[in-house]
Amino acid sequence: MNAPNATPEATLAVDTPPASRRRATLIVAALLALVAASFATLDLQLAAFLEPDAVGKMREFAGGFFPPEASPAFLAKLAWASLETLAMSALGTLIAMVVGLLLAILAARAPRTAGSALLRSGVRLLLNALRSIPELVWAALWVIAAGLGPFPGTLALAAHTVGVLGRLFADTLENLPAAPARALRDNGASESAVFLYATLPQATPQLMSYSLYRWENNIRAASILGVVGAGGLGQMLHFHLSLFQMREAASVIVAMLAIVAMVDALSHVARRRLTGS
């Protein structure tokens, strides 16, 4: 029995059964043991990292970035690569939105027959598989198939993002209020009319919000896909770092930061407007 004036915290403490406390203690102890084992087995050499020689080399390496390269010819190349990165992320996201929506419709349908249940499970499995493979692995695969440049980068972003957006879109469609669709169906609307008049307009703000958020992610991903030869700023960064052209690399990094910040800000404003929050 709890004391009549017990605070919620006190009630919680009094009511926590001994078995739960023992289990929680065991979990925390196991986690601590895992962390200790990780430090013990890894050859981290923290002391070497902080040696004066290492610190000096780091200072020299970081100093090489300044001042960033700003010649007009280089800035023109940088602007073109930035556009390529933006285009890759935008096109990859757009493809993912269209394909993801088509797959989401199949994944969100109520399974009325054994065949439709099988199709729904198959599509959900495909979406899981697509998003389980990271963009960088997709890019490496597409570079083999489609050669170097922004095209494989775009396909890589699209492939991973279809998996992510398809799942998010399917969940959105499943959780929509049923009343508008019911009203249309009762009035004799076909399933396509129900989708166009009720489902899609209701879902659009949430679908756009998810898409913009994924575009933000894809800008960041597009910036590093170039490392495996998929074009854009990433490829430029990889090229200059490989040749130890640190001032050029610094300019590329600044351009990456600027693009990500710009798209983050735009996307944030757009998502707030769409969701009314």
Added chain:
Amino acid sequence: MIERPRGDSHILSLRGVGKRYGPRWVLRDVAMTLAPGELVALLGESGAGKSTLLNLIAGLEAPDAGEIELAGVPVHTLDADASAGLRRSTLGFQFQAFHLIAHMSAAHNVAIPLLLNGIGQSEALARAQEVLAQVGLGERGASLPSELSGGEQQRVALARALVHRPALLLADEPTGNLDPVTADVALSLLAEQVRGRGAALLMVTHSEHAAAIADRRFRLGPDGLVPA
């Protein structure tokens, strides 16, 4: 194309209708007829099968026994497309929760049955505006449902149910979400508009007060459908 037999004096005819979910029969041996222009109330407690009966009449669910004829067409024999076609042309619906589409204006909501029947947007909106005026909302056509009171939303739902001049209006607890005063106004308007158009009304309700507007009343219970 749905062929309608001529000379049938009933807009709705139910014979021995039954429906079960698993082993449990929620409706058993339901029989009734409804003449054009007649207002009928169907009373019953929650879970008596009132809404299920409306779904069967509309062809949204299939009966497990009996026959249902709507405007002379055997609803229970239709496939999904034919059933949807019959609903578009013959039925109007009014729900307890109104079921208005939140992102559409009142006029667009009312115009939906006309648009679904292939009428062009401008004509559909003009006719929707006319019916909105008839239910006292001539000035609110551009308003979104969220900008309307409960009573106003109920009137928009009534306008939507009647705009395509259906032969039969099915109403499911049409005043269940309204306060008593607003409900009285809404019921008077419902009866007036249905009678004015020569349509028939089948209203399910658990309210004796709401059922008072009807010409005939039935009660749906464990013994089936009996006059109330």
